[in-house]
Amino acid sequence: MQKRNALLSVAALALMTAMPSAWAQAQTQGKLKVGFMLPASGTFASLGTAIDNGFRLYVNEQGGKIAGREVEYVRVDDESDPSKATDNVNKLIKRDNVDVIVGTVHSGVVMAMAKAAKESGTLLLVPNAGADAVTGPMCAPNIFRSSFSNWQPGYAMGEVAAKKGHKKIVTITWKYAAGDETVKGFKSGFEKGGGTVVKELSLPFPNVEFQALLTEIAALKPDAVFTFFAGGGAVKFVKDYSAAGLKKTIPLYGSGFLTDGTLEAQGADADGLLTTLHYADGLNTKRDQAFRLAYAKTYKLQPDVYAVQGYDAGQMLGIGLNATKGDAKNIQGFAQALRNAKIDSPRGPFTLSKNHNPVQDFYLRKVVGKENVMEGIASKALADPGLGCKM
Amino acid sequence: MDFATFLIQCLNAMQYGLLLFLVASGLTLIFGIMGVINLAHGSFYMIGAYMAYALAPVVGAAFGGEFFSTMVAGLVLSVILGYVLEWAFFSFLYEREHLQQVLMTYGLILVFEELRSLMVGDDVHGVTVPPFLNGTLQLNDVMTYPVYRLFISGVCLLLAVLMWFVFTRTRLGMMIRAGTNNREMVQSLGIDITLLYRIVFAIGVALAVFAGMIAAPVSSVYPNMGNAVLIICFVVVVIGGIGSIKGALVAALLIGIVDTFGKVLVPQMAGVLVYVLMALILLWRPNGLFKD
Amino acid sequence: MRHPSSFVMAVFGLLALWPTMASSYGVDLVAKIMIYALLALSLELLVGSTGLVCFGQAAFFGIGAYAALLLAPADGSAPSLLWSLVSAVVLAGAYALAVGALSLRTQGVYFIMVTLAFSQMAYYVVHDTPLGGGTDGIYMYVKPALGWIDLDQPMHLYGFIWFSLLTGYVFLTQLLRSPFGRALAGIRVNEQRMKATGFSTYPYKLAAFTLSGAMAGWSGYLFAIKDGFVNPELLSWHLSGAVLVMIILGGLGQMRGALIGAFAFALLQELFQSEAVFGSYAKHWHLGLGLAIMACVAFMPHGLVALPQQFRERLSGRAPSKHTEEDAA
Secondary structure (H helix, E strand, C coil): CCCHHHHHHHHHHHHHHHHHHHCCCCCCCCCCCEEECCCCCCCHHHHHHHHHHHHHHHHHCCCCCCCCEEEEEEEEEECCCHHHHCCCCCHHHCCCCCCCECCCCCHHHHHHHHHHHHHHHEEEEEEECCHHHHCCCCCCCEEECCCCCHHHHHHHHHHHHHCCCEEEEEEEEEECCHHHHHHHHHHHHHHCCEEEEEEHHHHHHCCCCCCCHHHHHHHHHHCCCEEEECCCHHHHHHHHHCCHHHHCCCCCEEEHHHHCHHHHHHHHHHCCCCCECCCEEECCCCCCCHHHHHHHHCCCCCCCCCHHHHHHHHHHHHHHHCCCCCCCHHHHHHHHHCCCCCECCCCCEEEEEECCCCCEEEEEEECCCCEEEEEEEEEEECCCCCCCCCC | CCCHHHHHHHHHHHHHHHHHHHHHHHCCCCCCHCCCCCCCCHHHHHHHHHHHHHHHHHHHHCCCCCHHHHHHHHHHHHHHHHHHHHHHCHHHCCCHHHHHHHHHHHHHHHHHHHHHHHCCCCCCEEECCHHCCCEEECCCCCCCEHHHHHHHHHHHHHHHHHHHHHHHHHHHHHHHHHHCCCHHHHHCCCCCCHHHHHHHHHHHHHHHHHHHHHHHHHCEEECCCCHHHHHHHHHHHHHHHCHHHHHHHHHHHHHHHHHHHHHHHHHHHHHHHHHHHCCCCCHHHHCCCCCC | CCCEEEHHHHHHHHHHHHHHCCCCCHHHHHHHHHHHHHHHHHHHHHHHHHCCCCCCHHHHHHHHHHHHCCCCCCCCCCEHHHHHHHHHHHHHHHHHHHHHHHHHCCCCHHHHHHHHHHHHHHHHHHHHHHCCCCCEEEECCCEEEECCCCCHHHHHHHHHHHHHHHHHHHHHHHHHHCCHHHHHHHHCCCCCHHCCCCCHHHHHHHHHHHHHHHHHHHHHHHHHHHCEEHHHHHHHHHHHHHHHHHHHHHHCCCCCHHHHHHHHHHHCCCCCHHHHHHHHHHHHHHHHHHHHHHHHHHHHHCCCHHHHHEEEEEEECCCCCCHHHHHCC
């Protein structure tokens, strides 16, 4: 009986070797393997879907091929869990042998991805996560971002707030990298314009009991409030802020994520809110209209900033690979092409800084009804300083 | 902090605590009376919130007067859901060891979340506050307090009183309390213990679902919202004492105070403070404040 | 000393030979599973052998992991494997001692919830305070070394993980056969009776709890070294729940159940996430996993280990028998 058990265990382990390689697609010559590492469940699932949709829209517009190679997709659910991130990205790199990794939404997860990509030399395109470090200390020739760095929207709003004549501002956000970095960006833009941040309030992520801090804000009586929240937290904050009567007396400014994808839930409480982001509704450019039409037709949904970022990741991949004639291992050539490129994005054309982050216009948007309507340009061709990047 | 702000913070603490009590009371009820650990309790809260979102347009169209009819429809549905779940699933857990209950309900959380994702999707949603409750009270020159939050506190208090009344002054309450102590004896007295347990479970579920529904306008509706509530509820039950409704109320209010003032006075430590509170209370009373 | 079962010997032998057969991904995967297997062993000591259902094992795992990174020398040189491992294990054990001292005053359901709450406390300390580097975690770029052992080399790392698992397994099985282990078994079976014979059970339970925490810290240390990255989710109750699933999946009351359970759980997850099997529904893999957990607890309460026996008993019509101490391995 012991022998039987031993044999069974050998069989089980042998099965385990066989399974991953059977599950992974056989490596066929010529096909371009794109590995998506995006959240399929939990709070960020809809963002993951939008990015996926945007990217695939681009590829379909190219007839399913990039630089002559047919595109094949592999998906891994990162669950927005940093503790599984290394294992998940290694699935793509070592098990599935992808040519390029596209992901992700959560900044903690993207850090693990950046580390793994740096070590293995695989191309990494980041279609959302704004962690400053990705194009800062963790930057690498094979890592590119099609979205933004957390510092950017904050800085843009800081300049706007200073121009509006506010002198004393209180900031409030979650205590994690995205919140801290956005507020830092705001602070540097605002203080450059002559203002002062009198207090920086924060609560642990993802806690959404804001009442205590709203009372605190009321007691401090600042000229205005700047905030960063996203998703469910953004919905609740905007509603709580309005219900506490603060909206009428103390103007609220935010990074664009405060009102992106959340307007239907926020309703009238979001009316008139000013935010800054690299995308807005009603841009009325031919490029954007064509994109929005195509997206809506294909997915029966309206696109958002995440879809645009996914689409542009596709564009960037196309530009790079066309320059290297489809060779995903020619990192030098790829990076060279992208550094000199102007990407024709639905958000407006943008270039990449030498630390591979978009240099782009940031729009000042106002909430009107169910849309973030563009009011003007908050900051033109804003580049992330890329502190700590040695490339 | 000036006195006016202090009072407002107390109001915030009380409101948070009372809502917490409503959710936790269901947990301690099921725990105390049937000895079942139910990790999926947070999922019931989530179901309540999603019900508020999904039912409102449907019920409103059919019955008019959206808010109260949604509430009533939701309550009816939740009692039915609790009843069916108990019959189909939870009744098998009474005989089982605690570890198995933990694991089965842990699996249930995963199932509920994915079913939610399949049925309603992953987007964040809002629920509008009914117009007649949408007002605000002016507290000082800058701050107002939403009437709806006062409404929530009021409803929770009312339910607390109702629960006390049912448990101490009615036959049903008497049977429930007897059933906790000695299941076989109660059965031999001719009372249908299976039906009794089913009713209690349905009430426990209904409490959590109802809490989710009334909280939905202020908390908004999003994936994984049940998880955070679940853990805090466990702390409420641990501090208050298993099976004690009174304990749950006191513990929830204590946690409300610690959390609210902690956020303002020591924001770095705010998350940990609640657990430090729990550790201190356990040092003093290993079985919680009020052992039933 | 009784011979360890040949089944377990075969498993360890296979694991030792694995790097020669598998791709680098396969080696990584099995290394990860071995680390979880060590964590499962530590929990098995508490739940299966002593009857204490702890829902907070992730805290000790996480403390071991964070200790590995936080105690690394600031100048970026390779930490000494000996000192960093020992300090990680000691720190995890110390927290286990503190938590155990407080929680073991409670019983049953209470104990489960209290252990959960204490693990949440550790989670929030790491999550909210600057001590832990916040929600995005911290990185380590240099792996420990000792003499000729350099964990930067994948084979050395794999070997060290294999060695840790083997050590843990042998240590626990020998422990369970010792008088100490007999006392734990007695506590599991009937604590009242033990106390009635004048046995003081509290020190034994506390010792088991501390040992279990220390071993969990060891596995956390290995995890941190392997990934080079720690974050607060390592202390989350989801991990505590997952380890409980592993040991009940494998089978309580037997150390090899923990090993089997860890492998089986990892395989289950890979299965449900596979697009080759489930197509576009693979994104809802939590559903499959949840149902599998519920089915396992409902229909296989004695776990995979007991499956062959259950089968045989069904066929021959005999009633299911209870596990004895001889089965402890």
